[in-house]
Amino acid sequence: MKAVVVENLVKFYGKFQALYNVTFDFEEGEIFGLIGPNGAGKSTTLRIIATLLKPSKGSVKIFGLDVVKDANKIRRIISYLPEEAGAYKYLTGYEYLEMMAKIYDPKNYSEYVDFGIKLSGLGDRIYSRIGEYSKGMMRRLLMARALMTRPKLAILDEPTAGMDVVYATEIRRLIKEVNREGVTILLSSHNMLEVEYLCERVAIINKGRVVALGSPDELEERYESENLEEVFTKLVKG
């Protein structure tokens, strides 16, 4: 089954057009990457898929559900990690995960919380206030929040942004792990190595348009490049 189908997606902010007929889709169980330079329209696309923004034109379907008409149903099966996410500084990491888990399942939330604690890898620091966390710890907590409910689709906007190599590697391992458990992943990243490592297919987006779509290998072959970074540079500069 198609996890996400984006067709002729257009988005205006007032008079400014951010997206021009963006079209792509990917299957359930896939890790799909959306890459592009700053201001290309990646976050706008992810936000529309995450039901935060409404399309100006075109359609977006998540597991057959329409993002406008079925937004509430979609929110039950997705989770979204924004690029610049934060958490409540006066809650402990545990309280934060517990609150989020209870929103999804008020009765059997403890299973989610246990999985979230495991995913976060924060150990005893999970009982410390979030305000005391480092940036890396915060990102791990947020990643755990996004994945602990094993959503059908996890939308991760720059999941390793601002993290050091050790944490970033750990996050990538987590993404692979939950994907093996059946979570479909849609992610955006500036890190081409990360995208190449994680994603089965990618869409390169530039100035609000999809300029290339395929697996990293296909794209490297098509654009006669040694790696995805070169493909990206050729497409964006060219």
Added chain:
Amino acid sequence: MSALIELIKKEMKETFRNPRYLIFTILFPLILFPAIGYLYSFSFQTFRERVATATVLIVDFDEDVLSRLFIKYLNETLGINTILGDLGDINSSKYLAAIIIPEGFTERLRNQEPAEVEIYSRIGSLSFTSMGIATYGNTLINRFEDFLRQDILSKTGLDPEFFNNMIKTRDFVYVEEWGKTVTAEQLNALAFQVYFVPWLIFGLIISILQVSAAMLSEEKEYKTLETLLTLPINRKILALEKIIGSMIVSLAATASYAVGFVIYIYFGAELFLANFPEISISLDYMVVLLLLLLFFLTTLITGGLGLIISLFTQDTKTAESLSGGVSMPILFLVLMGSFVDVSTLPTYISAIYYSLPYPYLMKSFEYLLVGRTDMFFLGIAVNLVWLIIILSVLAKMFDSERLLTMKVTFGRKKKRSEEEG
């Protein structure tokens, strides 16, 4: 030294190129004070016109030399119209003041004994300008006394100082807004409530406004809002959660207000009520409940306003600035209530004033002390209407993507975080 100058230059540029600073620190006072000045001058002009064309009712039970001299003095020396009437006319709106000259007035003064006259005035509401009207009759008596002392008694060879303060007055003021006649002493005691209490309430309202304005802007500043909006929660529930949060702030403020009120009554108002039982109401539970309900509704509206502010702001600093701006019109209402007799303003201004939610709470102690429970009911009704409007606006805004995209940029280049991805 040059480093200091460069730093000061930088400070000035940073400050004066910030439109937020210019709007709230420079522009608002430029609007606020002239507006108050206009209303004050309008009210004062009305007062002057009323005095210039005033008709004073004289109820003359003396009908002797000095009472007739007094009337002649008013007519010929001061150019004031007088009408002779009886006690039934003293509260008529046709007269600016009514002066009752008792029987034996002339006789007592001839015998060099103090004589007492009663003065009845009529004002719309208690304010700095209306106090002038309240003391108008008294001013006439003082001037007549001066006249007697300087122009008549000095000619008779009597010591003019002997005549000093021989005409006593008992002043009564009919306050239209209260529907009551009070003594000058009572009016002065009430003036404290009228001028002081609104400032206390204003301070509380500002703090509620700022706390509520920070509720959603904190979610934006700490980047928790986007996550919240993608959770399986209906947006109306989310709006309700914030409103309940604001309501809890209001309830806490109401509880604190109730405690403060009890202490206030114990130390101050009870003394007032005991001294002036004829104009006051008994502080039964129903009246106190009405006051607290009015307080709760007004603070809830303030909380709602704070939430609306927070919809437009991306951080708490901007939310605080914006709530500072919103507090200016509320401050304007406080000043207006204190300085201006609202009843003397054009009808449409009075109508606007009383259709807003804040004047009722500002004047609540005044209403309480003079027993205007009907104004509590009116205030509660007006506040309920505003609350419904504000909740509807909030529900509508929470249900749209504008919740994320709306912002006040204060002239900064519009940041489109949405477009950056």
